[in-house]
Structure formats: structure tokens, C-alpha cells
Amino acid sequence: MTSAGAVSSNQATAKAQATAVPASETLPWLLSALVVGLVLYYVIGVDEGAVSVLGDTTVLHEFVHDARHFLGFPCH
Amino acid sequence: MEARSFVLRGVLAGAAAGLVSWVFSLVFAEPQIEAAIAYEEGRGAAEEALAVAAGSAPAAGGEEEIVSRGVQATLGIGVGMVGIGIALGLLFAVAYTLLHGRVALRPRVLALVVAGAGFLTIYATPFLKYPASPPAVGSDETIGDRTALYLLMVIGSLAFLAAAVFVARLVREHLGTWNAVLVGGVVYVALSAVLMAVLPGLGELTINVVENGPRVSETPIPLRDASGAILYPGFDADVLYDFRLASFAAQMLLWGVLGLVFGALVERRMARAETSERPVAAAS
Numbered sequence: 101m102t103s104a105g106a107v108s109s110n111q112a113t114a115k116a117q118a119t120a121v122p123a124s125e126t127l128p129w130l131l132s133a134l135v136v137g138l139v140l141y142y143v144i145g146v147d148e149g150a151v152s153v154l155g156d157t158t159v160l161h162e163f164v165h166d167a168r169h170f171l172g173f174p175c176h
Numbered sequence: 177m178e179a180r181s182f183v184l185r186g187v188l189a190g191a192a193a194g195l196v197s198w199v200f201s202l203v204f205a206e207p208q209i210e211a212a213i214a215y216e217e218g219r220g221a222a223e224e225a226l227a228v229a230a231g232s233a234p235a236a237g238g239e240e241e242i243v244s245r246g247v248q249a250t251l252g253i254g255v256g257m258v259g260i261g262i263a264l265g266l267l268f269a270v271a272y273t274l275l276h277g278r279v280a281l282r283p284r285v286l287a288l289v290v291a292g293a294g295f296l297t298i299y300a301t302p303f304l305k306y307p308a309s310p311p312a313v314g315s316d317e318t319i320g321d322r323t324a325l326y327l328l329m330v331i332g333s334l335a336f337l338a339a340a341v342f343v344a345r346l347v348r349e350h351l352g353t354w355n356a357v358l359v360g361g362v363v364y365v366a367l368s369a370v371l372m373a374v375l376p377g378l379g380e381l382t383i384n385v386v387e388n389g390p391r392v393s394e395t396p397i398p399l400r401d402a403s404g405a406i407l408y409p410g411f412d413a414d415v416l417y418d419f420r421l422a423s424f425a426a427q428m429l430l431w432g433v434l435g436l437v438f439g440a441l442v443e444r445r446m447a448r449a450e451t452s453e454r455p456v457a458a459a460s
Contacts, residue, residue, distance in 0.1 A: 120326065125178060125179065126178065127179075128178030129178075129185075130273060130274075133186065133267075133269055135351060137265075137266030138263075140259055140266070141260065143259070144263060145242075149323060150324070151320075157242075163243050163252045163253060164252055164253070164259070165248050165252060166201070166206070166253040167252065167255070167256020169311060170308065170426060171308070171427070172308035172326075172423060174319055176308070176311075176316055
């Protein structure tokens with residue numbers, strides 16, 4: 101059972117522990133997240149449309165076709 | 177908490193947001209997409225009949241279907257929505273990690289603020305200039321220009337948000353936080369308005385002007401014969417409205433779920449770390 105006291109102490113620690121993350125250990129994670137995120141955004145949204153790096157087929161384009169339209173990307 | 181925890185939670189929250197948006201899109205996007213494709217096919221048939229009547233040879237066969245409509249409308253849109261959810265979750269996690277502990281907001285509030293900023297810059301602002309369009313709306317020949325212009329709007333609004341935050345921090349000392357945020361908002365809106373005014377409308381692209389004369393958008397206008405009588409109607413305004421409204425709502429859902437789930441996951445993790453650390457702290 102969670103008492104009211106425990107809840108408020110949890111909230112207090114959530115605030116207290118929100119300390120900044122040092123740059124040295126975070127950099128590899130942040131860089132890879134940034135790169136993978138951008139590549140995935142490009143693959144879902146753009147590739148095999150206006151430009152293509154994954155080949156001349158339009159299989160990927162056609163497969164995510166509806167999502168591309170619905171997410172606001174120019175499709176064809 | 178280290179960056180690894182944030183990135184993994186970003187992926188998890190992004191995938192959850194993508195799943196929710198997938199279900200939403202099955203109900204609210206697919207009927208509009210089907211209607212748009214039916215319009216496109218009907219118009220294509222009418223144009224071909226016209227061409228044949230004018231003496232051209234009929235086109236050989238229909239368009240080859242690479243991925244069936246059934247797959248596109250179910251699995252395809254699902255992979256797209258979950259994929260974009262994970263992509264945005266990763267980018268979200270990067271921004272969140274850089275801000276965590278550096279601003280006076282508890283994690284779940286900061287997560288919602290970052291998600292709101294992502295929605296505004298990556299989707300909503302570009303949407304005002306170049307709104308999401310169903311199939312049949314948009315000329316094949318302008319895909320290169322349209323993609324470049326759309327991505328320019330996305331990059332521009334991200335840069336403008338950075339500029340707005342910079343200005344807000346600069347004036348905060350003098351004006352206080354509330355007014356500084358308002359000043360930042362004005363900076364963002366003003367810069368975005370200038371970019372939107374400078375960039376061409378899609379109907380103003382050369383290929384479209386040559387074909388249809390200068391227009392604001394690429395939405396198909398009625399097909400007319402020489403006397404001006406309508407042979408095939410223009411694109412249904414209600415279908416276009418419903419599609420765009422659903423697209424906007426889906427992005428609100430996507431970013432909203434991403435921010436809420438991420439914030440909840442981070443706060444739960446912090447509370448758990450605290451309880452497991454407590455006995456050690458007591459002993460030392």
C-alpha cells in the first residue's frame with residue numbers, strides 16, 4: 101500500500117534528482133540517437149521519393165505510402 | 177540518470193506513441209485515403225477517355241501495383257507510424273537529455289514541454305505552409321521541389337525555435353520569465369511568418385503555373401472541355417478537410433503520447449532509484 105506520505109516523498113525525489121547529466125558519458129549515446137533518429141525520419145519520410153539512397157525500386161515508398169501522406173511528407 | 181536510460185525510454189515512448197497513432201490512422205485516415213485514390217483513378221480514366229477521343233492511342237494497361245492497397249492500408253501505415261514514432265522518440269530523447277536538470281521543471285513537465293516544441297517545429301509550423309495532402313493532391317513532377325520546400329520549413333522552424341529560446345534567455349533578467357517567454361514566442365512567430373511569406377506556394381511552382389496558371393495549391397481543379405463545361409469535378413473539399421484535420425490530430429496524439437509516456441517512465445525510474453539508494457545512504 102502506498103501512503104500519501106510516500107507519494108509526496110517520491111515527487112520530492114523526482115525533483116531533487118533532476119540533476120544535469122555530464123557531457124562525457126552522454127555524448128556517444130546522444131550522437132547515435134541523433135544519427136539513428138534522423139536516418140529513420142529520412143527513410144520513413146523521404147527515401148525512394150524525391151531522392152533515393154536505398155535503391156531504384158519503389159517498394160519502400162509504396163509500403164509506407166499511406167503513412168507518408170498522413171504524416172505530412174510530400175509523397176508523389 | 178544517464179543518457180542511455182533517456183534514449184531507451186525515448187524509443188519505448190516513441191513506439192507506444194506510434195502504435196496509438198496507427199490505430200487512430202486506421203479509423204480516421206484510411207477512409208479519406210481510399211476516397212482520394214478513387215478520385216485519382218476516376219480522373220485518370222476521364223483524362224484517358226478524353227485523350228482517346230482526341231485521337232491518341234489508349235495507354236497500355238493500368239498502373240502496376242507494387243504493394244497492394246490492402247497491405248498499404250494496414251501493415252504499411254503501421255510500420256510508417258511506429259517507425260516515425262521511434263525516430264521522433266530518439267530525437268526527443270536527445271533534446272530532453274540536454275535540458276534535464278538544467279531547467280526548473282520536474283521531468284514529466286519538461287517532457288511535455290519538449291514534446292510540444294517538437295510538435296510545433298517539426299509538424300505544425302510546416303503544416304501551415306505546406307499541409308499534409310492525400311493521394312491525388314500534388315503533381316508527380318513537383319515531388320523534388322515539394323520535398324525540398326517542406327524540409328526547409330522543418331529546418332527553418334527548428335532554427336527559429338532555437339533563436340526564440342536564445343532571445344528569451346537574453347531578456348529574462350530584465351523582463352522576468354513570463355514576459356521573456358512571450359518575447360520568445362513573438363520572435364518565433366515573426367521569423368516563421370517571414371519564411372512562409374518568402375517561400376512559394378505549391379501552385380506557384382513553374383510546372384504547375386504552366387499547366388494550370390498561378391494558383392496557391394496543387395489541389396486538382398475540375399476537368400473542363402473546350403466550352404468550359406465540367407467533365408470531371410475538382411477534388412472533394414470535405415475529403416481534403418477531413419484528411420488534414422485527421423493528420424493534425426494524429427500528430428498531436430503522437431507527440432502527446434510520446435511526452436506523457438516518456439515523462440512517466442523517467443519519473444518512475446527516478447523514484448525506484450531513490451528507494452534502492454536509501455538503505456545505502458542510511459548506512460553511510
